[in-house]
Amino acid sequence: MMTLTQNIRTEIELEHVSMRYQTDKSEVLALDNVTVDIRKGEFVSLLGPSGCGKTTLLRIMADLIQPTSGEIKVAGGTAKEARLAQKYGIVFQSPVLYDWRKIKNNVSLPLEMMGVDKNERDKRVANLLELVGLSDFKEKYPWQLSGGMQQRVAIARALAIEPEILLMDEPFSALDEFSRERLNEELLSIWSKVKNTVVFVTHSIPEAIFLSDRVFVLSPHPGRLSTVVEIPLSRPRTKEMRNSYEFYELISNIRDSFEGV
Numbered sequence: 131m132m133t134l135t136q137n138i139r140t141e142i143e144l145e146h147v148s149m150r151y152q153t154d155k156s157e158v159l160a161l162d163n164v165t166v167d168i169r170k171g172e173f174v175s176l177l178g179p180s181g182c183g184k185t186t187l188l189r190i191m192a193d194l195i196q197p198t199s200g201e202i203k204v205a206g207g208t209a210k211e212a213r214l215a216q217k218y219g220i221v222f223q224s225p226v227l228y229d230w231r232k233i234k235n236n237v238s239l240p241l242e243m244m245g246v247d248k249n250e251r252d253k254r255v256a257n258l259l260e261l262v263g264l265s266d267f268k269e270k271y272p273w274q275l276s277g278g279m280q281q282r283v284a285i286a287r288a289l290a291i292e293p294e295i296l297l298m299d300e301p302f303s304a305l306d307e308f309s310r311e312r313l314n315e316e317l318l319s320i321w322s323k324v325k326n327t328v329v330f331v332t333h334s335i336p337e338a339i340f341l342s343d344r345v346f347v348l349s350p351h352p353g354r355l356s357t358v359v360e361i362p363l364s365r366p367r368t369k370e371m372r373n374s375y376e377f378y379e380l381i382s383n384i385r386d387s388f389e390g391v
């Protein structure tokens with residue numbers, strides 16, 4: 131039963147959401163009474179150590195799993211309605227590209243599935259590859275690209291359906307620090323053009339700060355929302371900001387909030 135009152139600026143709203151996994155031998159309380167409110171066009175991160183329920187929370191938002199209890203509203207309706215209306219683009223930790231398809235054909239896959247005609251598809255794929263800076267690689271195969279480039283292909287593919295909401299589960303965590311920082315900057319540049327709502331899962335404090343408008347800090351066992359941190363850095367975010375006093379202060383504040391967890 132939906133009892134939430136939602137204003138139009140709210141994109142995703144979870145109220146008192148809990149998730150209990152039942153296995154043969156045991157029960158895990160993965161999320162305990164989580165309430166969050168994400169605004170339309172906002173970039174938020176879900177930050178916390180491994181096992182604190184980040185993926186579970188993201189999957190609940192995506193309507194891939196249903197919570198044990200609590201309520202969820204997305205874009206003014208249910209999460210299921212949002213999923214059926216193809217409001218979600220999802221990027222996973224590993225890019226899951228099809229090795230036998232060229233880059234352009236990996237990106238066009240969701241458009242093929244939607245029955246978009248070839249001309250329109252080609253046009254949109256060209257725009258998407260331009261957006262993620264991979265136009266020159268459209269005829270290549272995934273294995274010919276670096277890990278970071280593959281993840282950019284996965285981002286282009288997720289954006290193909292022009293999703294209102296982009297959900298990303300640790301998309302850069304397999305990359306080295308240098309590639310990750312560059313990809314962070316590229317993601318923000320893409321987002322500044324697309325302007326959708328982004329929920330980004332990470333266990334990296336600097337990554338969460340650099341990208342987000344707000345950081346939702348989760349604590350483990352059971353997964354709870356411990357604090358929400360506003361990131362007052364201006365946009366566009368720049369490399370130089372990473373070295374600012376303000377940035378270090380944010381890192382140390384968030385790190386402190388994990389103390390005693």
Ligand code: ADP
Binds near residue numbers: 159182
């Ligand atoms: P995170 O993404 O933050 O690492 P997860 O959401 O994957 O956390 O997991 C949260 C907790 O729920 C962990 O203790 C994990 O072992 C447990 N868990 C996750 N998925 C399942 C599942 N399908 N069945 C049983 N337990 C699960």
Ligand code: MG
Binds near residue numbers: 184185
């Ligand atoms: Mg996870």
